[in-house]
Amino acid sequence: MIAMDIDGRRVVTEEGRTLLDAAREAGIDIPTLCHHEALEPFGGCRLCVVEAAPADSRGPAELVISCLAPARDGLVVRTASERVKEARRTVLDLLLARCPTSDVIRRLAAEHGVPRTSFPESTDGSKCILCMLCERVCAKIGAHAIGGAGKSRGKRIAAPFDLAAEDCIGCLACARICPTGHIGYEETDDERKIWGRTFRMVKCEVTGRPLMTEEQRSFEAKRAGLPEDWFTKCPESKRRETAETIAKAFEEVR
Amino acid sequence: MAKAAVNGKRLIVTPDRCTSCRTCELACSFRHGAPNRPAVPRLRTFDFGGPPKNVILTCFQCDDAACVRVCPVTALVRSGETGAIVVLERRCIGCGSCAVACPFGQIEMDPVKLLARKCDLCGGDPACAAFCPTKALEYR
Numbered sequence: 001m002i003a004m005d006i007d008g009r010r011v012v013t014e015e016g017r018t019l020l021d022a023a024r025e026a027g028i029d030i031p032t033l034c035h036h037e038a039l040e041p042f043g044g045c046r047l048c049v050v051e052a053a054p055a056d057s058r059g060p061a062e063l064v065i066s067c068l069a070p071a072r073d074g075l076v077v078r079t080a081s082e083r084v085k086e087a088r089r090t091v092l093d094l095l096l097a098r099c100p101t102s103d104v105i106r107r108l109a110a111e112h113g114v115p116r117t118s119f120p121e122s123t124d125g126s127k128c129i130l131c132m133l134c135e136r137v138c139a140k141i142g143a144h145a146i147g148g149a150g151k152s153r154g155k156r157i158a159a160p161f162d163l164a165a166e167d168c169i170g171c172l173a174c175a176r177i178c179p180t181g182h183i184g185y186e187e188t189d190d191e192r193k194i195w196g197r198t199f200r201m202v203k204c205e206v207t208g209r210p211l212m213t214e215e216q217r218s219f220e221a222k223r224a225g226l227p228e229d230w231f232t233k234c235p236e237s238k239r240r241e242t243a244e245t246i247a248k249a250f251e252e253v254r
Numbered sequence: 255m256a257k258a259a260v261n262g263k264r265l266i267v268t269p270d271r272c273t274s275c276r277t278c279e280l281a282c283s284f285r286h287g288a289p290n291r292p293a294v295p296r297l298r299t300f301d302f303g304g305p306p307k308n309v310i311l312t313c314f315q316c317d318d319a320a321c322v323r324v325c326p327v328t329a330l331v332r333s334g335e336t337g338a339i340v341v342l343e344r345r346c347i348g349c350g351s352c353a354v355a356c357p358f359g360q361i362e363m364d365p366v367k368l369l370a371r372k373c374d375l376c377g378g379d380p381a382c383a384a385f386c387p388t389k390a391l392e393y394r
Binding site: 234 | 356
């Protein structure tokens, strides 16, 4: 058991938790962009910066990245001190220069008192903040279809060699997890286009509603150890079918 | 429900008693919904011609559940307290595989949150059972 002081409140957590975990469990909000609980902490966006000092320290508190910093007994943590706010403003100032067209970044920056960036604005129109959530979720799923390409200011997310992403299963996890909506895709009832690929949709046998891509079905069936024809109907059709089966069974015993 | 829960209780469904009044669906919606946005219920009644023919359908909280097996990020976990399979919303990536995998259609994707949504037995105090006027749903 670890007891800390976060913003003047006593917060108790367990060994192995981060400062971000402990704060959120206690209902204290810390802004993040690159964090997702399905994935390992990454420390990419630096927005979750907080001030932390051991209780016995007479020196100044350190600025630490709360998604990575482990909870330790007796820590005194400040999530919204002037120093923390200034650090977050700097982070958002830089992100705003990189992605001036992103509504998410503009709103977040404005909320933190950064109405405009003090750096030269990027003109490429990209909304990517290189948080790598897309690459990380793709790897977590096990597809490993996309990743970082180039370096320094030219770094971006791409499919290998900028070709159509061979290993992509069209699940849209990357597009959904992207905090700024940078990853685009096109979708109709019949097909889905993303990362240079066109996927055919599996449709509900009863209602014809699109369920998932054919590649995603094969991939998920293999993961779960289920036959591919397990994935054939939408929830509504399956509910109706189950209810009718139960009704019939009751009818027979009556 | 297959596995015995720590609290020793089960959601017992007696379809013969269901009048399909849909109070359970309303109670479920209110319990899980935000103000001004009545949620879609996580259980449903089917009117096949009045009692005793009606059916109530909710999650069976399967032992070896397809939804749990298919989830790529382990966002579906069994609660030790109630035995219910619950969605950890902060872990869910909204891929929808569980909704297609459940053979009984008991998981849907929330169109607003874009996350999986299913019966969680209200953490041990299911609203459906509390409000069912005919005891077609009981939690004991």
